[in-house]
Amino acid sequence: MDALCSIINFMKKISISSCLLGCNCRYDASHNLNQMLLERLDEYELIPFCPEDYAFGSPRPTMDLIKEEKDISAVSNATQKNLSQAIFNYAKAFFDQNPAIELFIGKDRSPSCGVKSAKVYDKEKNLLHTEGTGLMAQVAKERGIECWDAEEYLKL
Numbered sequence: 001m002d003a004l005c006s007i008i009n010f011m012k013k014i015s016i017s018s019c020l021l022g023c024n025c026r027y028d029a030s031h032n033l034n035q036m037l038l039e040r041l042d043e044y045e046l047i048p049f050c051p052e053d054y055a056f057g058s059p060r061p062t063m064d065l066i067k068e069e070k071d072i073s074a075v076s077n078a079t080q081k082n083l084s085q086a087i088f089n090y091a092k093a094f095f096d097q098n099p100a101i102e103l104f105i106g107k108d109r110s111p112s113c114g115v116k117s118a119k120v121y122d123k124e125k126n127l128l129h130t131e132g133t134g135l136m137a138q139v140a141k142e143r144g145i146e147c148w149d150a151e152e153y154l155k156l
Contacts, residue, residue, distance in 0.1 A: 011045045013100045015140070017107040018050040020150055025053035027062050032107055037150055047101060049094050051112050051136050055086035065111045065120045065132050072120060074111045074135055084135055087112050091139035104140040108149040112136045115149045 018025050022033035052060065061078030073084045095101065106113030111134050118132035133141065140147050148156075 012102050014044045014103045015047045015101045016105045017113045018048040025050040025058050027060050029059040051087045051090035054090050063111050087135040091136040104145045104147040106137045108151045110134050115147045117149050
């Protein structure tokens with residue numbers, strides 16, 4: 001048993017968007033189960049996360065990334081409220097509680113989890129670009145964690 005525990009303790013720890021695992025945590029309470037991705041990661045320890053579901057529940061109104069001068073914020077499309085702090089708080093606590101994470105795999109185009117595929121708008125909701133980084137992915141990058149959008153990871 002001790003040998004097995006040693007092997008498990010040395011498994012690569014990967015944080016992954018919960019929706020990719022089949023959890024109904026998207027804005028519309030659906031999921032993005034990605035069976036091909038899960039098969040590719042079956043030898044790793046997967047640690048799921050979803051800052052939006054944790055902070056706002058599911059279903060919930062959609063949000064967009066809005067560029068305001070130097071900062072990018074997550075803003076609710078229903079209320080226009082800045083939701084960024086709740087996402088940052090979750091992300092920081094998640095990574096503090098899971099310091100051994102070596103890889104972050106986020107859901108493409110997500111304002112929280114997209115690594116380099118999130119849409120970024122200006123204050124008037126004009127699309128600026130489609131290569132933004134979601135707020136949780138931003139925290140992962142700042143901590144030096146290797147980060148990938150799920151679709152790009154499958155192309156490796």
